Amino acid sequence: MLEIENIIFPANLGEALATVRGIPGSVVLGGCGYLRLGSRKIRTAIDLARLGLDKIVETADTVEIGAMVTLRDVETDALTVGLAGGVLAKSVENIVGVQLRKCVTLGGSVAGRYPFSDPITALMAVDAELLFHGRGVISLQDYLEGKWGRDILVKIIVPKRQWIAAFTSVRKSVTDYAVLNCAVSKSGQDYRVVVGSRPSRALRVTTAENFLRENGLTKKSAVRAGELAAESLQFGDNPRGSGEYRKKICPVLVKRALLEVLDAA
């Protein structure tokens, strides 16, 4: 069971940051979906619910999603549904059920860096950036790769390029964690191929991306890009599937996603 001794509602982001950096062991709360799975005692919890981080906003060059926006809003809001063919919205639609998606947040999904995450895979395919109150803007990829100090994630920023994108996953049952997930995108002759839940974290497959840039996207090149992804990545075992199985389904998922993009292009 999750026990919280003291809960703080900071009045602004500065106060939230000072608290998370100043009080050892303090924990930022998103929707608490993942935090409450474990049995732990939190001395000081920092609830960001009153900071107005639950908005999705469009600017001239970006769509910006507040850290406290729920996955249900990501799934249904016109701005995210219209963003890059709805790749982010589609990536969350199989996560458990509407009730959970109405509670858990995109910020919690990203800040937690969960290797099984579906939205992280989708966000990597559209070059998402993150605004932290302390360290400023960094790319999602840098965040996943680096070691960062304690901070408050404020929003997820998606640049508005002419992305055509698609998300695919294999799950043992519709609402289970993905055995493997994949997101691809095309913007002009620029491609992203991302595979996650391997079961380790999502990675871009630059061999496949370069191949597509050099050869263009066709039915044939989609097949080869899938093979390159399977050859380039490492896959491991977990209770949802073996590394060997993941390696076998990887080309199929990548190809399916690329063919979706080809159809939409």
Ligand SMILES: Cc1cc2nc3c(=O)[nH]c(=O)nc-3n(C[C@H](O)[C@H](O)[C@H](O)COP(=O)(O)OP(=O)(O)OC[C@H]3O[C@@H](n4cnc5c(N)ncnc54)[C@H](O)[C@@H]3O)c2cc1C
């Ligand atoms: C039963 C179950 C099944 C799930 N299945 C899937 C699935 O199939 N695919 C998938 O992608 N996800 C899945 N999830 C994960 C879920 O989608 C959320 O990603 C997860 O619950 C975290 O979101 P949250 O808002 O609840 O964050 P919390 O649990 O509140 O927080 C998660 C972590 O992020 C930190 N944090 C939260 N917000 C911030 C912030 N603004 N700044 C800094 N740090 C912050 C917290 O301190 C904590 O370490 C599942 C979750 C559950 C409970």
